[in-house]
Amino acid sequence: xxxxxxxxxxxxxxxxxxxxxxxxxxxxxxxxxxxxxxxxxxxxxxxxxxxxxxxxxxxxxxxxxxxxxxxxxxxxxxxxxxxxxxxxxxxxxxxxxxxxxxxxxxxxxxxxxxxxxxxxxxxxxxxxxxxxxxxxxxxxxxxxxxxxxxxxxxxxxxxxxxxxxxxxxxxxxxxxxxxxxxxxxxxxxxxxxxxxxxxxxxxxxxxxxxxxxxxxxxxxxxxxxxxxxxxxxxxxxxxxxxxxxxxxxxxxxxxxxxxxxxxxxxxxxxxxxxxxxxxxxxxxxxxxxxxxxxxxxxxxxxxxxxxxxxxxxxxxxxxxxxxxxxxxxxxxxxxxxxxxxxxxxxxxxxxxxxxxxxxxxxxxxxxxxxxxxxxxxxxxxxxxxxxxxxxxxxxxxxxxxxxxxxxxxxxxxxxxxxxxxxxxxxxxxxxxxxxxxxxxxxxxxxxxxxxxxxxxxxxxxxxxxxxxxxxxxxxxxxxxx
Amino acid sequence: xxxxxxxxxxxxxxxxxxxxxxxxxxxxxxxxxxxxxxxxxxxxxxxxxxxxxxxxxxxxxxxxxxxxxxxxxxxxxxxxxxxxxxxxxxxxxxxxxxxxxxxxxxxxxxxxxxxxxx
Numbered sequence: 001x002x003x004x005x006x007x008x009x010x011x012x013x014x015x016x017x018x019x020x021x022x023x024x025x026x027x028x029x030x031x032x033x034x035x036x037x038x039x040x041x042x043x044x045x046x047x048x049x050x051x052x053x054x055x056x057x058x059x060x061x062x063x064x065x066x067x068x069x070x071x072x073x074x075x076x077x078x079x080x081x082x083x084x085x086x087x088x089x090x091x092x093x094x095x096x097x098x099x100x101x102x103x104x105x106x107x108x109x110x111x112x113x114x115x116x117x118x119x120x121x122x123x124x125x126x127x128x129x130x131x132x133x134x135x136x137x138x139x140x141x142x143x144x145x146x147x148x149x150x151x152x153x154x155x156x157x158x159x160x161x162x163x164x165x166x167x168x169x170x171x172x173x174x175x176x177x178x179x180x181x182x183x184x185x186x187x188x189x190x191x192x193x194x195x196x197x198x199x200x201x202x203x204x205x206x207x208x209x210x211x212x213x214x215x216x217x218x219x220x221x222x223x224x225x226x227x228x229x230x231x232x233x234x235x236x237x238x239x240x241x242x243x244x245x246x247x248x249x250x251x252x253x254x255x256x257x258x259x260x261x262x263x264x265x266x267x268x269x270x271x272x273x274x275x276x277x278x279x280x281x282x283x284x285x286x287x288x289x290x291x292x293x294x295x296x297x298x299x300x301x302x303x304x305x306x307x308x309x310x311x312x313x314x315x316x317x318x319x320x321x322x323x324x325x326x327x328x329x330x331x332x333x334x335x336x337x338x339x340x341x342x343x344x345x346x347x348x349x350x351x352x353x354x355x356x357x358x359x360x361x362x363x364x365x366x367x368x369x370x371x372x373x374x375x376x377x378x379x380x381x382x383x384x385x386x387x388x389x390x391x392x393x394x395x396x397x398x399x400x401x402x403x404x405x406x407x408x409x410x411x412x413x414x415x416x417x418x419x420x421x422x423x424x425x426x427x428x429x430x431x432x433x434x435x436x437x438x439x440x441x442x443x444x445x446x447x448x449x450x451x452x453x454x455x456x457x458x459x460x461x462x463x464x465x466x467x468x469x470x471x472x473x474x475x476x477x478x479x480x481x
Numbered sequence: 482x483x484x485x486x487x488x489x490x491x492x493x494x495x496x497x498x499x500x501x502x503x504x505x506x507x508x509x510x511x512x513x514x515x516x517x518x519x520x521x522x523x524x525x526x527x528x529x530x531x532x533x534x535x536x537x538x539x540x541x542x543x544x545x546x547x548x549x550x551x552x553x554x555x556x557x558x559x560x561x562x563x564x565x566x567x568x569x570x571x572x573x574x575x576x577x578x579x580x581x582x583x584x585x586x587x588x589x590x591x592x593x594x595x596x597x598x599x
Contacts, residue, residue, distance in 0.1 A: 358566025373589050381585060384498040412501070419505035426589040448565035448581055453593035455580040457560075459571045474594070475579075 035059035038094060040069050042076055047171035048109035050078055054090050056098040063095040073107065080174045081108045107172040112179035115166030119186040120158035120200055122215060126151070126208055149208040151217055153201075157208065158187060158215065160198035190216030206237065218255070226251065238272065247283065256292060265302055273308075280304075284318075293325075305367065310342070322367035332441065335359050341367045345435040352444035354461075364435035364452040364469065369428040376422040383415045429453070437467040438481065449476055484595040485527065488512045488586075489519030489545060490534040490561060495585045506592060516540025516548075523549040523556060529595055532582060535562040535569045543572035550577040559594065561586065 036058035043051045050073075057063055069087050073079075083106050090104050126149055151157065169177030189195060193216055194203040202208070206217040219237030226233055227246040233239065238255035247264045251257060256272030262279040265286040273292035274280075280288065282302030288294065293308040300317040304310060309325040318337040321327055327342040329335055335351045339360040346363050387408055394404040430452040437449055439462065447458045451469040456476045470477040486508050488499050496512040503510035511526070513519035516537050523531055531549065535542030546558050560573045563584040570581060582590055 356566065358564075360565055370589065374587075377586070377588055380502050381494065381498045384501050385494055387501070388494070388497060415501060416505050419502050422588060423506065426592055429589045430593060445571055446566040446568070450580075453587070453590040455582070455590075457565055457570050457574045457581050459575055 035061040037061040038064035040064060040072050042072050042078070042106070044076060044078070044172070047173060047175070048111075049105060050076070050107040050172055052087065052090060052101075052104045052106040054094040054101040054104065056094045056100065064091050066091055069106075077174075078107050078172045080170050081110060081172050083107060109171040109177070110169050112169035112177045113164075113166045114179055114181055116161075116164040116184075117186070118163040119161055120189065120215075121161045122158045122187050122210065123156055126157065127210075150206070150220065150222070151202040151208045152205050153203060155202045156199055157193060157202055157217075158189070158200040160200075185213040187215050188213045190214040192217035192219065220255075221253075257290075274306075282319075316340075324366065324368070335361075341365060341370070343367070343431050343435065345432075345437065347438040347440065348443075349439070349441035351439060351442070352447045354444060356446065358446040358448070360448040360450065361437050361467075362448075362450040362455075363437050364432045365429050365450075366431045369425045372425045373422050373429065376418050376425070380415050380418045380422075383411050383418070387411045387415075433469050433471060435469075439463075439465050439467075440481065451476060483507050483509045484529040485509045485511065486591065486595070487519065487522055487526070487528040487531040488561075489514075489516065489522075489532065489537075489542075491515060491537045492534070492585070499586060502588070506588065508591070508595065516542070516545035519545055520548045520552075524552045529557065530591065531556055531558040532561045532586065532591070533558055533573075533578075534584070535560050535567055535573060541569055543569045543576055546573045546578050547576040557594070559590075 038057040038061060039055050041053040041055070043053065045051055052069070054064065066088060069091060073082060086104060087106050090101050090106070094101050166179045168179050171177060189200050192203045192206060194201050202217045204217055204219055205222070207220040209216050209218050219235070220240060221233070221235045221237065222240045223230065223233065223243060225243035225246070226241065226249050232250040234252040236254045239251065239253045239257045241257065241259040241261070241263065244261050245251070245263045245265070248266045250267040252269045254271040257268065257270050257274045259276040259278070261277070262281055263276055265280055265282045265288055267286070268274060268288040270290040270292065272290070274288060274290045274294045276296040279298040279300065280296045280302055281300050284301045286302040288302055288304045290305070291307045294304060294306045294310045297313045298315045299312055299319050301319065303320040305322045307324050310321050310323045310327045312329045312333060313331065315334045315336070316329055316338065320339045321341070323342040325342065326344045327340050327346045329348045331349065333349045335348050336353065336357045337359055339362070340346055341362040343364065343366055346361050348361070351359055351361065390404050390408045390411065394401055433452050435451055437451065442461055442463050443458055443465070444461050445458050449456050449458065449467045451467065454469055454474060454476055462478065464481045465478050466481055468477050468479070484507065486503060488496055488510060490496055490512070491514055493514070496514065500510050500512055511522060511528070513522050516539050519533060520540070533542045533545050537545070540548070542560055546560065549556055549558055554577070557579050558577070560570050560578045560581045561584055562570050562581060565581050565583070
């Protein structure tokens with residue numbers, strides 16, 4: 001007698017006792033129905049899985065035995081991953097309840113597991129603390145710069161996880177499934193990440209960056225006010241300004257400069273972008289130089305140089321803006337006074353006003369070459385002034401004529417050298433003859449338009465016009481937008 | 482063949498500088514210290530380019546340019562000024578000046594205009 005049959009017999013006796021010793025029938029069988037023994041059907045779903053469908057006995061048919069199930073498995077060559085406890089439980093249940101049990105997984109294969117070497121596991125919370133900047137004021141490209149994950153020096157970035165060995169898998173028929181090497185990229189500590197035993201920590205305040213497989217901390221200096229308490233700022237990374245900058249303070253950043261408020265600029269040097277959600281305000285001697293682009297809501301009384309584009313949202317008052325790319329004064333912006341020079345073109349809305357205030361808009365030229373030529377010209381003028389002085393003294397002291405002639409000749413040679421140098425720069429000035437100056441609103445009389453050294457002054461108000469260089473005639477052409 | 486330039490400016494230093502450095506760039510430079518002598522020089526000679534200061538004693542730049550263009554409508558005359566917004570510059574443009582050059586002078590612009598088609 002099997003274990004199940006013994007169990008069933010015990011249950012029967014218990015029930016008979018509770019019924020006052022009345023003998024229960026062996027099975028409840030509808031009249032006229034044949035006796036059918038219990039049985040199992042096995043369904044192979046895949047090489048990795050088999051299901052059992054268990055059918056109970058009918059009438060006085062024999063109960064299902066474990067042996068019968070194992071024989072069925074053996075007939076199908078299922079030898080691996082057999083779930084013995086589940087089969088045992090199913091057999092007991094189908095014999096006791098006399099109900100069909102269908103879709104019971106009774107054999108399952110084992111997947112191959114790739115080995116994982118010892119590696120750093122990054123802290124999940126790092127990816128959940130992105131600091132979002134307010135993008136409502138200046139929407140231009142902020143998304144690219146805003147998703148900072150700020151960390152402080154000493155913050156845990158990753159923990160060391162032990163090596164895990166891999167193993168082959170096996171299907172339910174006993175066939176081997178060979179393991180494959182893992183394609184997962186394991187994190188590697190990068191700049192400003194210190195390893196202390198099984199812990200990786202930020203070595204500086206900054207911006208966490210996950211650039212698979214490297215994780216690192218970019219140095220970011222987050223500042224409140226810049227004033228006498230902080231002194232001038234010189235930082236080898238990005239700077240985020242959340243406060244105000246007192247007048248006269250210098251900021252040097254190897255990376256970019258982001259400001260939530262207006263910056264009172266004295267001198268700003270940036271290896272990246274300068275982005276001011278409010279304005280950039282100068283005192284007429286202020287200077288900004290950026291290797292990246294410059295974006296601001298408004299800008300006043302500053303000389304600005306950018307190796308990329310300059311974008312101003314509302315107004316540009318009395319500034320000298322120079323760009324090796326383009327200058328765009330967005331929406332219904334106002335340009336009053338100053339000079340705009342952009343190699344690849346300019347787009348503005350209103351230039352000047354009926355009451356005067358004139359600006360110069362120049363396109364197509366490389367400001368670096370232009371500035372160099374102007375510098376050399378000024379040196380030439382200075383030397384010519386000295387030549388004049390030598391000639392004046394020669395008239396006063398004829399006895400010194402010999403020495404003064406030598407001095408004059410020397411100065412003359414220097415001027416010639418400067419001119420030769422100037423000539424080499426001149427060739428680099430005119431870069432884009434197809435550059436255009438677009439006025440989306442009105443340009444008033446007195447403003448100067450120049451494209452690749454051809455210039456004109458506006459003599460009457462013009463609306464919605466584009467200026468370009470008419471190379472054939474050598475003049476500035478004006479056409480409606 | 483070198484290009485010929487007439488510079489009309491009451492600033493001695495600027496004129497002399499141009500006289501000295503012009504030949505280094507292959508430019509023959511003639512100078513005049515006032516508007517009247519400038520008009521005379523421009524009428525008697527042919528120049529590839531004329532630079533005319535806008536603020537001068539006697540004839541101002543706009544008047545000078547108007548007289549030059551009256552006698553020689555084909556002349557290529559450029560206003561020389563420190564302030565392009567000066568109303569006299571607009572008068573000069575209306576009179577037919579070819580363009581504007583910031584003072585003291587822009588050698589790159591001069592070379593560019595001398596190379597450009599007449």
